[in-house]
Amino acid sequence: MTEFLSTGARRMRRARERRVTAGIGGAGLMLAMSVFLTGCGGSPDAVRPQSADIDRGRLAHAEHLRTFSTEDVAAELANEEFDTGAVRFGVDTYRLVYETVDPTGGVTTASGLLALPSNGVADLTAVAFEHGTMATKAFGPSVSDHGGELAATITYASAGFAGVTPDYLGLGLGPGPHPYMDVPSATTASLDMLRAARTYVTGVGRTLRPEVDITGFSQGGPAAMDLARTIQGGADNGFRAAAVAAISGPFDLTTAEFPALLSNSLDPTSAVFYSAYFLVAWNRLHHLYQSPNEVFQPPYDQTVEQLFDGSHTEQDIVENLPTTLDALLTPHAIDMLRNPTGELATAVQIANGTCRDWTPQMPIRLYTGSKDRDVIPDNSAHCQTSLREHTPDAQLIDIGDVNHMDSGRKGTAAAVRWFTELVASK
Missing domain, CATH: 3.40.50.1820 (Alpha/Beta hydrolase fold, catalytic domain)
Known part of the structure; x- marks a missing residue:
């Protein structure tokens, strides 16, 4: 949002x-x-x-x-x-x-x-x-x-x-x-x-x-x-x-944000929005799925990718998404986020790595x-x-x-x- x-x-x-x-x-x-x-x-x-x-x-x-x-x-x-x-x-x-x-x-x-x-x-x-x-x-x-x-x-x-x-x-x-x-x-x-x-x-x-x-x-x-x-x-x-x-x-997506998302600890509207946006965007980058129905429940599998084309307002997007994560994501998608593998795991490690393995020479x-x-x-x-x-x-x-x-x-x-x-x- x-x-x-x-x-x-x-x-x-x-x-x-x-x-x-x-x-x-x-x-x-x-x-x-x-x-x-x-x-x-x-x-x-x-x-x-x-x-x-x-x-x-x-x-x-x-x-x-x-x-x-x-x-x-x-x-x-x-x-x-x-x-x-x-x-x-x-x-x-x-x-x-x-x-x-x-x-x-x-x-x-x-x-x-x-x-x-x-x-x-x-x-x-x-x-x-x-x-x-x-x-x-x-x-x-x-x-x-x-x-x-x-x-x-x-x-x-x-x-x-x-x-x-x-x-x-x-x-x-x-x-x-x-x-x-x-x-x-x-x-x-x-x-x-x-x-x-x-x-x-x-x-x-x-x-x-x-x-x-x-x-x-x-x-x-x-x-x-x-x-x-x-x-x-x-x-x-x-x-x-x-x-x-x-x-x-x-x-830390792996041990902080994804677990909070999947345990329903996040604001529900935010959780649905973030999850949909993340999967659509990362599929463009990392080919996470062949068809939207692999990760999105019907009827959202037919519409969710178009919602994130840059022309829709956040309000429009929210109104066309469900109110719960279970209504949006398939069990396969939930498992992907819970246990990332393959190219997703590699990409998540890059996202997780901004605080790791370097010695900052400035105050933070x-x-x-x-x-x-x-x-x-x-x-x-x-x-x-x-x-x-x-x-x-x-x-x-x-x-x-x-x-x-x-x-x-x-x-x-x-x-x-x-x-x-x-x-x-x-």
């Missing part, structure tokens, strides 16, 4: 109502996307570079979206129930479209949101924000006028950072379906968004410092961790991972809410245990008796305070 809004169907309904009220209904934005793509050649594939050489992070298009005064920022954050305590500057937002790679290494494009503070400072520290679960292209951070993803991004920018938020592949103006929960492609899209942001910022007479603070919520938690690991590994010598703040991330904070029934706190606890096998500088912070939505809001407020303290201490 679109994160930062609420649990279950109420979250999806609020997301849809707010965006429709703001004039960003799915049909209107899909028309805008069509116009954009037509201007670049007439189809999603036409915006892809035709050369076999991949110039990762090459900025293909930039567009100024909106100027926020400090009062506008505070109002936007208050409307999304975010903390306004870090608001210091006005903000300008931009949509960037850039070259990157798809999960097979082929050339594609992606879009993302850049937010810059109106503070006159030329040298900026970037905060790379990895957003949570999203199934609707038109709700991508760079194409939606409102929402938690925008609120988080401008929280960092108003505090004096450059907010850099990738839509990920297949969301926003990105062609094709979104490879949900695929950490490697989230990482490549995020690193290349940082490169595109660096190019744009340089072009307007400002610079991004090498130090990058990295944060992520929910699905974005493992993406943030892997981005930090990838930058530390030398993927781009112009960046250095300075700190990581990961909020309520599903770091893991934020959780004790009443989270979307991503259970054990995920972050297991992540901390793995990280502390290599570094003592990984803190687990309980931000209170809050649900998934509020852990994102409170985690963002805690992260921006921490990042500000780190910059001030240098």
Whole structure:
């Protein structure tokens, strides 16, 4: 579901109502996307570079979206129930479209949101924000006028950072379906968004410092961790991972999230949504089944794949799914999740591996809410245990008796305070 809004169907309904009220209904934005793509050649594939050489992070298009005064920022954050305590500057937002790679290494494009503070400072520290679960292209951070993803991004920018938020592949103006929960492609899209942001910022007479603070919520938690690991590994010598703040991330599918899902410990609406999205997306990537009826009960086996084509709102999807996991999944699917084997097991190990087998050279904070029934706190606890096998500088912070939505809001407020303290201490 679109994160930062609420649990279950109420979250999806609020997301849809707010965006429709703001004039960003799915049909209107899909028309805008069509116009954009037509201007670049007439189809999603036409915006892809035709050369076999991949110039990762090459900025293909930039567009100024909106100027926020400090009062506008505070109002936007208050409307999304975010903390306004870090608001210091006005903000300008931009949509960037850039070259990157798809999960097979082929050339594609992606879009993302850049937010810059109106503070006159030329040298900026970037905060790379990895957003949570999203199934609707038109709700991508760079194409939606409102929402938690925008609120988080401008929280960092108003505090004096450059907010850099990738839509990920297949969301926003990105062609094709979104490879949900695929950490490697989230990482490549995020690193290349940082490169595109660096190019744009340089072009307007400002610079991004090498130090990058990295944060992520929910699905974005493992993406943030892997981005930090990838930058530390030398993927781009112009960046250095300075700190990581990961909020309520599903770091351990095998021994935390899947068991909670299958024991009915998660919010039922969320559990059904996540399971359907996960199986459809990972089948595209890893060929988990030959026919939908192997994993989805009738009549959903006839419709579920189409629901996750990027054009349906989360509300539409929920209304066309059952209310219980048993009504959605076949016994074979449940067994697949309980005991992953073959290619699924290999892919799950990659998803589980972002906290393992590396030695972070930056401080890490893991934020959780004790009443989270979307991503259970054990995920972050297991992540901390793995990280502390290599570094003592990984803190687990309980931000209170809050649900998934509020852990994102409170985690963002805690992260921006921490990042500000780190910059001030240098």
